[in-house]
Amino acid sequence: MSELQKYHEQMAGQEVVNWQAPPDADGDATSDLVGGILRRWYIALLVFLVLCAIGLPGVWMLVRPSYEVTGALRVAPILADILSGESDPGEISDYLRFMNTEAEKITSSSVVQRVADELVDRDLSFFKAEPTGLVEEWKQKLRGPAPRLEPAMRLKRAIVDEQKIVVAAVRDKELIKVTMHSSNQEEAKQIVDAFIKAYMEIEVVTSDEDDNRQLDLLESERDVLYEKIQNDRQTIYQLGQEYGTVALEDRQDVMLQRVASLLDTLTGVQAERIRLEAQVQLLERTRQQAIAPEELLRMRREYINEDTSVTALTGRITELEQEIIVAKQTLSPANPEIQNKIGLLEALKQRMEERKQEASKDFDDLVAKETAEAGNRQLVAIRSELEQTREYEKRLIETLSKEDTQTISLGRKQLTIQELQADLDLTKERYDLVLRRIQDLELQRKRPARVSVYYNADIASIADRRVKLSMALVFGSLVCGMGLAYLRDKADLCLRTPDDVAKRIGIRIIGTTTSLNTVKPALLPEQIVGDYQTIRANLGLIGGKGIPRKLVVTSPGMKEGKTTFAVNLATSLAESGKKVLLIDGDLRKPDVSRLLNLPKGSRGLQDVLCGVKFEQAVCSVASNGLDVLAADFSDSADAYELLALPSTKKRINMISRKYDHVIIDTPPALGFPDALLWAKMGDAAILVSFAGHTTMPDLKEAKERLAQINVNVLGTVLSSVEAGHAYFRHGHTYYTQSRDSAKVSRRKLMFAMEEGAERTDAPEVSEDPQQGEA
16 A cells, blocks of 8 residues: 555544635635636726727727618509599409519519619719628628629619618508618618609509500590491491481381282282183083093092182191191190190181082082083183283282382391491490590599609618627626636636635645735734634644644745744744744755844754754744754755754654644755655644745645655645635734733734744745735
């Protein structure tokens, strides 16, 4: 098992008083942060002032406020009619889509080109692509000068890529807003107004062109319809000029009646001719030979069939049957019209049968008569009458044909006139409609436009980031200053407070001595007495066995106040009535005799180690009864060999039996091995550290070196601590009223302190007159 492990096991069995318990983690971190910043407050303040002095003017000079310039167009969803004053709610079926379409038109290529043409001669910085801020200026310098774009392309980039120009319909309102974000409000106003103006010009021209196009079409249609009306009227006039009127219905009725009358007369004449022809044939047959029964039957049938009444009835029956067939296809069988026609058909058939019987009887009578009246005289007369009847029939047919042709011609003219008149009426209606539409369009052009300028470009809002940036800069500067102060404090490895020692190293803190610069001169004696009383009390409580007999005082490095502390501790113990021996064990740089004003050349320690009797080598301080074994520089080169002699430890042990306490001042533990030899000779060791001078690695290494050789390190005394961090913080004010009663004893201790201050081995950079005390 190593000596270090043995030492730890030995120390684990001892009762340890934790005079400085470290705080919890959160409180430790917070106090460490705040303490570091407060210790380096001047760094935080300097960084804060420098950053603010540089940044605030830069922010207010280089950062420009961003203006939101907005102009608006109003799109009326409903336009009132001028004549009626009524609104047409369904004039725009999808108003939102219409608004979005119009907003898209504002950023169309035609509008952008018109805006570019209008603004190109105004020398705007917007088209020069000049940087608007310091950051953009640096970017441009790094990238090189950007190629200058055409004005229309620059506007397109601002609309599409940069989103600096935004055109959008406002929901739940009748407005389309044209918005531009720019640091130059005047140029932004000009550009927004140019967009509104260009759109309105294009919109008015387009609207006028649409209206003119519609009017041209309507006027052309009106002229065509007017010409057609005139042509139709002229044609109707020419058709009616022959008859003196265009109303030919009466004339046509008269002619139809005349044709019907002629047709009836012709039918009667034809019947008479047939009758005469039959008589002639009968007379001729009866005169030559008797008529055979079959011939007689045939003649009877022919006579009956050629009867005009039978012929007419047959034709009428056939016609009526056809009508009934047609009616049954379109009407129901129970329709009264069909029933009437069926009844009429039956009546006609009955009448035809009766007429056939009458004709048959007439034929019989005729045959009988002809048979009875044979002779040429009757035959000649009948033939003459037959010839007259035929001539009359011929004339009637010619007249009827002429009248029928005239009637048909008149009917055709009448039909033509009626068609022309109907077409003329339709043309007039269409003409009136076109004319009214033209008048409406001309009136509607006088009403207010659907799209109008609601307001021209104006500043809608100002986004001035300079106030926020200034606040952020101030806050950032403060944070940077505190951060740098904290980092600088963290980089400083010097120990300044008992908390630093406890947190960073974990060594027991026996006590502190207060810096003379942090206490009022009138309160200084009480503070010093309180510091050393606290140290003595803590030393007595450690381990529960009192202050060790042989106590070694060392430090990690030089000029850390160990000699002054050793002198003051020995003096304090001697003042308390103890028999104390102070040994100056620093043979390389002995200072005890100088601090206590001992006679020059005092070298009691070297003499004792060389065999001189102790009583001859020891010196006493008459004021407090302190015995001192001083040393000088004569054997500094052989210091280690002298201390390493086996007899050295025996002599020191023998001497220590004569005293209550032996305080041994040694060289620095990290400087020379002498301190380790002294530490092995003593019962315990105290590491003295100087606030603001001793570093954490040095104190930690000194502690580890002593621990490796199983030295009982009681702890450390932190010297030259600010009054606020001292262990004895309030005692000097508690007993101020009893200051006079303790004046003598305090002056004895102060005499040693003042003497040590004049010959201190503390750091030269310190202004502390005590130099070695905390």
